[in-house]
Amino acid sequence: MRDFVRVAWLVVRKDLMVEARSLEVVSTTLFFALTVVLVFAFGLVVEGRPVDDVAAAILWIATAFSGTLALGRTFERERQADTLRALMLAPADRPAIYAGKLAGMLLLMGLVELVLVPLVGLLFQAPIFAHPLLLAGLLLAGTTGFAAVGTLFAAMLVRARSRDVMLPILLYPITVPVMIAGVRGTAALFQGTPDEGLAQFWMALLLFFDVVFVTLALWTFEPVMTE
Amino acid sequence: MTEDFERLTVASLSRHYGRRKALSKVTFTCSSGDIVGLLGPNGAGKSTLLAILGTLLAPSEGRVEYGATTADAGGAALRARIGMLGHDLFLYPELTAHENLTFFGRLYGVKDASTRALQALERAGLGERAHDAVSGFSRGMRQRVALERALLHQPRLLLLDEPFTGLDQASTGALVGRLREEQARGVLTVLATHDLDVVDGLLTRELFLRNGRLMEVDAGEGSLRDRYRAAIATA
Numbered sequence: 001m002r003d004f005v006r007v008a009w010l011v012v013r014k015d016l017m018v019e020a021r022s023l024e025v026v027s028t029t030l031f032f033a034l035t036v037v038l039v040f041a042f043g044l045v046v047e048g049r050p051v052d053d054v055a056a057a058i059l060w061i062a063t064a065f066s067g068t069l070a071l072g073r074t075f076e077r078e079r080q081a082d083t084l085r086a087l088m089l090a091p092a093d094r095p096a097i098y099a100g101k102l103a104g105m106l107l108l109m110g111l112v113e114l115v116l117v118p119l120v121g122l123l124f125q126a127p128i129f130a131h132p133l134l135l136a137g138l139l140l141a142g143t144t145g146f147a148a149v150g151t152l153f154a155a156m157l158v159r160a161r162s163r164d165v166m167l168p169i170l171l172y173p174i175t176v177p178v179m180i181a182g183v184r185g186t187a188a189l190f191q192g193t194p195d196e197g198l199a200q201f202w203m204a205l206l207l208f209f210d211v212v213f214v215t216l217a218l219w220t221f222e223p224v225m226t227e
Numbered sequence: 228m229t230e231d232f233e234r235l236t237v238a239s240l241s242r243h244y245g246r247r248k249a250l251s252k253v254t255f256t257c258s259s260g261d262i263v264g265l266l267g268p269n270g271a272g273k274s275t276l277l278a279i280l281g282t283l284l285a286p287s288e289g290r291v292e293y294g295a296t297t298a299d300a301g302g303a304a305l306r307a308r309i310g311m312l313g314h315d316l317f318l319y320p321e322l323t324a325h326e327n328l329t330f331f332g333r334l335y336g337v338k339d340a341s342t343r344a345l346q347a348l349e350r351a352g353l354g355e356r357a358h359d360a361v362s363g364f365s366r367g368m369r370q371r372v373a374l375e376r377a378l379l380h381q382p383r384l385l386l387l388d389e390p391f392t393g394l395d396q397a398s399t400g401a402l403v404g405r406l407r408e409e410q411a412r413g414v415l416t417v418l419a420t421h422d423l424d425v426v427d428g429l430l431t432r433e434l435f436l437r438n439g440r441l442m443e444v445d446a447g448e449g450s451l452r453d454r455y456r457a458a459i460a461t462a
Contacts (some may be wrong), residue, residue: 082316
């Protein structure tokens with residue numbers, strides 16, 4: 001277990017160092033997410049009043065689309081000098097490498113969400129500070145489910161010629177339950193009278209998805225990465 | 228921990244991609260201290276064979292034995308005894324040479340990886356550029372860093388895909404010298420190359436591949452280039 005954590009930490013640390021030097025994934029992902037929210041704001045906020053219950057959907061759409069972009073760019077980087085093969089060749093538990101890549105993705109997506117959430121709150125008049133811990137929990141649980149599946153698929157597709165097309169085709173249908181639970185849970189917090197009980201129900205469902213997706217991904221990462 | 232193996236056995240190894248056969252019933256053995264050359268035209272199956280020996284690719288048929296173990300049985304402990312230099316160099320261009328080697332050193336559990344990485348870069352003649360990003364290096368310099376990455380954990384089996392690409396004459400000479408040192412240490416080296424003149428006299432064993440098959444050639448006299456021509460002509 002100690003070795004698992006050590007390898008995962010090495011991979012996360014390396015990913016963060018690479019990103020700190022290039023700022024490639026953060027800048028493109030953030031720019032894309034902000035553009036999505038602003039475009040929806042122009043369409044769905046009329047005379048300063050947003051259409052009812054859209055804030056949660058916009059937040060999760062921006063998270064999912066920008067997350068897909070981040071997944072593609074992160075693994076494109078591993079493809080360019082074939083470094084993913086070097087990671088596979090290392091005498092480390094391959095699931096630990098997956099865990100490191102997943103943690104790196106979560107940090108990147110979390111950073112984007114730190115900017116997205118206040119922006120959605122501002123433009124769509126969503127009460128983001130009404131239940132901040134519950135909102136953070138929903139976002140963390142939903143992002144984990146999305147990134148768990150996305151990291152596995154992005155790694156699998158890294159050598160496929162049509163990876164940019166295949167990633168969303170494979171990822172979105174499987175993560176639909178995560179998106180639905182995320183949107184419904186967040187909407188329960190953003191409505192006129194927040195429904196904490198309903199939000200907690202959706203969060204419990206998200207945690208269930210997380211356990212299933214992360215377990216399956218850890219279990220299948222080694223066989224799917226051996227060509 | 229897997230015991231250091233003395234012998235590599237490849238038995239009836241085949242690899243298919245759909246209907247295309249990248250390798251077909253390849254069989255050979257080699258021992259500690261051997262430098263085996265995989266020679267053949269583009270698409271002959273050299274890189275596929277290296278990937279299978281490196282446990283990155285599973286064979287469609289046949290088996291590879293590393294001493295008494297196999298890739299499935301050996302797992303991470305076996306991978307710790309393999310060093311590989313790919314055609315792509317397995318380096319992160321955004322990181323410095325020192326950061327690259329330290330990262331991979333730690334991944335392989337090398338003790339005091341940071342110091343060992345600096346020593347390796349000094350040895351490669353890149354000590355002064357240790358803290359420069361690899362993206363600013365020439366192909367030859369990257370190749371030297373990548374070779375040190377492959378050797379940092381002192382592997383038993385060294386797999387090299389086109390190791391002389393981009394190297395100038397002095398660096399080529401240094402690499403040949405380095406391979407002889409590793410040979411003296413008992414390392415088993417398998418290298419794929421088109422630089423026949425460079426490896427003539429270095430190889431202890433020559434394997435000529437064409438269309439995924441091993442070609443039989445009499446050791447005979449003459450240069451390696453002559454034997455290569457003879458091997459390819461018999462196909």
